[in-house]
Amino acid sequence: MRIFLSYASQGRAVADTINHALLEQGHDVFFDRDDLPAGEEYHSSIRRAIQSAELFVFLISEHAIDDGSYTLTELSMAATQWKQPSGRLLPVMLRPTALERLPAFVTAVTVLQSPGNIAAATADAVQRITRRRQRALLSKIGGAALAAAVLAASVLWLNREQIDVGPVTLGNEVTGSDGAISLLVPGGSFVMGDDDASPRREIHLDTFYIDRYEVTVGRYATFLAATGSVQPPEAWDQLDRETQKELPVVGVDWKDANAYCSWAGRRLPTDAEWEKAARGTDERRYPWGNLSPTIELTNYENASPSGYAGGLTAVGTYPQGRSPYGAHDMSGNAAEWVADWFTESFPASEVRNPKGPATGTERVVRGGGRMDSADRILATKRYRDNPAMRNEQIGFRCARDP
Secondary structure (H helix, E strand, C coil), X not given: CEEEEECCHHHHHHHHHHHHHHHHCCCEEECCHHHCCCCHHHHHHHHHHHHHCCEEEEEECCCCCCCCCHHHXXXXXXXXXXXXXXXXXXXXXXXXXXXXXXXXXXXXXXXXXXXXXXXXXXXXXXXXXXXXXXXXHHHHCCCHHHHHXXXXXXXXXXXXXXXXXXXXXXCCXXXXXXXXXXXXXXXXXXXXXXXXXXXXXXXXXXXXXXXXXXXXXXXXXXXXXXXXXXXCCCCHHHCCCCCCCXXXXXXXCHHHHHHHHHHCCCECCCHHHHHHHHHCCCCXXXXXXXXXXXXXXXXXXXXXXXXXXXXXXXXXXXXXXXXCCCCCCCCCCCEEEEEEECCCCCCCCXXXXXXXXXXXXXXXXECXXXXXXXXXXXXXXXXXXXXXXXXXXXXXXXXXXX
């Protein structure tokens, strides 16, 4: 679908993330007006882009609706183009803005507001609009034979879409049987590695979900009580499972982590899935960007001798340090088991949903822990450990397929 993305310059960083999410889903996005020439040609080019667009995505912020903002000019062009905005306009709340300040053309449709990953929520909303248009088109086509032919073509298109970018009706969040929230990571390509910790290479992943938080002490206690067959983690008797229930569980081996995810109807993320969920598609160094870690962003360089008594912090303590998709604590606090066996070599053919070698002696660990320094909690950093090892720095989070 041809999309015009309208945003104030102050929101460019988030707009760029949304642009990447839409491009990964195969949409044709007019995004960066800064590349256009100045003067009449600039204005005319904007007008032509809006006229040719099938959907106008308007990112709402105080700057976007300020008097004199060019985004209001773009919005006026869209209002002239489509008298009825339904299905043509997608307003997205980028920054909290009073609804009564918005133009009537914007409030004529539902404003998308998401407390989580706004890029994923926008991509999901666009796909829902795409599906509605396809259904409307089919309903207008007369003749049983022609309708059947178009339906077959539509099914083929959807199958291709599922192969390339995952199902197109996904919500931004889903809640697991254990009560944990998982976040949508749209399908598409991203660059994995940085030629330091591992080779830099382009990888394609289908759509998946990743847990917002690491599995907590409280959820793990429920798992132990329900199964009764898994050995408690290291130092389990040293914690107060009521007052410390929001700490990430650590001291579990790989099989324990895998067993929990299976019990909860999910699975461990692959090495590649973990990295995409942590750094997105812009090759950032850390989940929050390229800024060096601070105590406002993550729990690191914490030499407390006890993980549960002063060492670990509750999940979600550092909202500023969350990843582009809304996942918390992916660098620092507790390191995390992932599904793959460890390898230092990556076959050139493994560029789509890689799962690592079929066998090995050590499993991959990602994210770095509370005691690690800044260079050891990079989003590209890969570690390895004996899967039978119960390390007081290693916990886990789960993933799931759509």
